[in-house]
Amino acid sequence: MPVQRPAAATPDVVCFDPQDTKGTSAPAVAATPAVDKVGVLLLNLGGPERLSDVKPFLYNLFADPDIIRLPQTVKFLQPLLATIISTLRAPKSAEGYKAIGGGSPLRKITDEQAEALAAALRAKGQAADVYVGMRYWHPYTEEALEDIKRDGVTRLVILPLYPQFSISTSGSSLRLLESLFRSDAALKSLRHTVIPSWYQRRGYVCAMVDLMVQELAKFRDRENVEIFFSAHGVPKSYVEEAGDPYKEEMEECVRLIMEELRARGHANSYTLAYQSRVGPAEWLKPYTDESIRQLGARGVKSMLAVPISFVSEHIETLEEIDMEYRELAEESGIRNWGRVPALNTNDAFIGDLADAVLEALPYVGCLAGPTDSLVPMGDLEMLLQAYDRERRTLPSPVEFWEWGWTKSAETWNGRIAMIAIIVILLLEGVSGQSILKNLIWAE
Ligand SMILES: C=CC1=C(C)c2cc3[nH]c(cc4nc(cc5[nH]c(cc1n2)c(C)c5CCC(=O)O)C(CCC(=O)O)=C4C)c(C)c3C=C
Ligand SMILES: [Fe+2]
Ligand SMILES: [Fe+2]
Numbered sequence: 001m002p003v004q005r006p007a008a009a010t011p012d013v014v015c016f017d018p019q020d021t022k023g024t025s026a027p028a029v030a031a032t033p034a035v036d037k038v039g040v041l042l043l044n045l046g047g048p049e050r051l052s053d054v055k056p057f058l059y060n061l062f063a064d065p066d067i068i069r070l071p072q073t074v075k076f077l078q079p080l081l082a083t084i085i086s087t088l089r090a091p092k093s094a095e096g097y098k099a100i101g102g103g104s105p106l107r108k109i110t111d112e113q114a115e116a117l118a119a120a121l122r123a124k125g126q127a128a129d130v131y132v133g134m135r136y137w138h139p140y141t142e143e144a145l146e147d148i149k150r151d152g153v154t155r156l157v158i159l160p161l162y163p164q165f166s167i168s169t170s171g172s173s174l175r176l177l178e179s180l181f182r183s184d185a186a187l188k189s190l191r192h193t194v195i196p197s198w199y200q201r202r203g204y205v206c207a208m209v210d211l212m213v214q215e216l217a218k219f220r221d222r223e224n225v226e227i228f229f230s231a232h233g234v235p236k237s238y239v240e241e242a243g244d245p246y247k248e249e250m251e252e253c254v255r256l257i258m259e260e261l262r263a264r265g266h267a268n269s270y271t272l273a274y275q276s277r278v279g280p281a282e283w284l285k286p287y288t289d290e291s292i293r294q295l296g297a298r299g300v301k302s303m304l305a306v307p308i309s310f311v312s313e314h315i316e317t318l319e320e321i322d323m324e325y326r327e328l329a330e331e332s333g334i335r336n337w338g339r340v341p342a343l344n345t346n347d348a349f350i351g352d353l354a355d356a357v358l359e360a361l362p363y364v365g366c367l368a369g370p371t372d373s374l375v376p377m378g379d380l381e382m383l384l385q386a387y388d389r390e391r392r393t394l395p396s397p398v399e400f401w402e403w404g405w406t407k408s409a410e411t412w413n414g415r416i417a418m419i420a421i422i423v424i425l426l427l428e429g430v431s432g433q434s435i436l437k438n439l440i441w442a443e
Helices: 051-062 072-099 106-123 141-150 167-182 202-216 236-240 246-263 288-297 315-331 347-363 380-388 407-431 435-440
Strands: 013-015 038-044 129-134 155-160 191-194 226-232 270-275 302-307 336-339 366-368
Touching: 038 106, 038 141, 038 167, 051 072, 072 315, 106 129, 106 347, 129 141, 141 167, 155 167, 155 347, 167 380, 191 347, 191 380, 202 246, 202 302, 202 336, 202 347, 226 246, 226 288, 226 315, 236 246, 246 270, 270 288, 270 315, 288 315, 302 315, 315 336
Parallel strands: 038 129, 038 155, 155 191, 226 270, 226 302, 302 336
Antiparallel strands: 013 366
């Protein structure tokens, strides 16, 4: 089987001194401190727990410069933009959360995953405290870091709960962590390593295939079922202009899963499509809704949806896939529908995450040599440099203006945008109609 893991405890590594922020000292061998306390920090998105949380949650999301990365000269507009977009988006998002019981299950599931991971590590002989740091809602990453300091953790493994790396998800959380580490002396000296993506791990691939085989068995015409991978989308410009490895990692992940499925005797055909587009800009294609229509038109009668970019149930699985896409599939002539559940606290999956942590421990304080992941393992600062050295301005997924990026054009763009926003707000106030909503969220 070609799925490989980075070999455990074979540190083809360069170790660094966390006090040496300029990276001027010679590589050193990472020494284990006298009191050794291992921590694992799980990074996740976070979600509104009740309907009244939806708007402030969306504000946090759109205030993130990795979701809307504005040119330097108009950065000061980000809070204003986030306020406008979150206000306009909130009713639509709230409808979705209402349909799944009034809030996101993410916090509960992530807490359960943390507990299960601590237990799995204990069973493998490694005591560790597992912390949860969310990017856009409680418990925030800042809170997790306070707990980590309070508990006196000396070695930290940072594990984003996204199998594939994207600038907009793991990248955003790591960028936040990097700035928090920089501004805090205690954190600056905390030895750590990051596992940036882990879609290629055999344990994860096999756990996914176990669930797929279970769901396939529920169909009568098993061999004719179209395996339909639905990944969360990102704007195409993230991949093509900013170098986000997300698409490449996603395609490789699907290839590995299909290879394992075939090895278990299932020769089904498959499709990879991208869901949850936000705004009018072009996102990764094919879009999930268009693919479902096309497959229906081609005569596909049975479909197994496989959510692939996230390991917990959430609004996009429970509402978008289970309700919207299922209905669309029926309308498109697809009679038999199934959906692979999210891994959540699946034993094989959690066991594999525990192995990933154990394998990463020798790399704490070090930059790993080549692994088979596109983004290498290592210290926060080195890692961010590895995929985003130039920190180029990301084209915004929500386009307000795009008339050139020269110094003077930026200034004028900023001024014009500000005037436009004020005019639009005034018009909205006077007319009682949501003008921006029609412009931006024509999904
Ligand atoms: C796991 C992959 C994800 C990527 C990549 C991603 C990029 C991305 N998302 C938005 C905008 C929104 N995302 C929202 C919710 C949401 N996003 C993800 C995951 C990824 N996002 C998850 C798991 C969730 C759900 C959390 C939950 O509460 O269950 C939302 C809010 C919900 C909605 O209104 O649809 C928005 C908005 C952008 C713009 C983006 C890339 C630039
Ligand atoms: Fe999202
Ligand atoms: Fe959505």
